[in-house]
Amino acid sequence: MNEAGTILASGPLDNDPQPGGLLILRAADRAEVEGHLAADPYASLGVIESTDIREWTPVFGPFAQ
Incomplete structure (x- = not known):
């Protein structure tokens, strides 16, 4: 994701x-984010217990652009 420019920022x-x-991701839609x-x-290791996906402007x- 990083090499493709999908991740704009991330951290704990x-x-x-x-x-x-x-994680702040660049994506066309929610389905793309879910795929990433x-x-x-x-x-895949089961470390992530839950996710919360929100659009941010x-x-x-x-x-900002």
């Missing part, structure tokens, strides 16, 4: 109350 979230991570998440190595900063 605060561990309180539970650990997690945030399903192919994540952590998903950046207004300021390097991702």
Whole structure:
């Protein structure tokens, strides 16, 4: 995903109350995001317990266009 320019940013979230991570992806639609998440190595290992996919519209900063 990184080589294809799909991942714009990623990193861990605060561990309180539970650990997690945030991925900002470039995708045409929800199905594309779901496909990328399903192919994540952590998903195949069962490390990812749940996902929450939301559309985000950046207004300021390097991702805003």
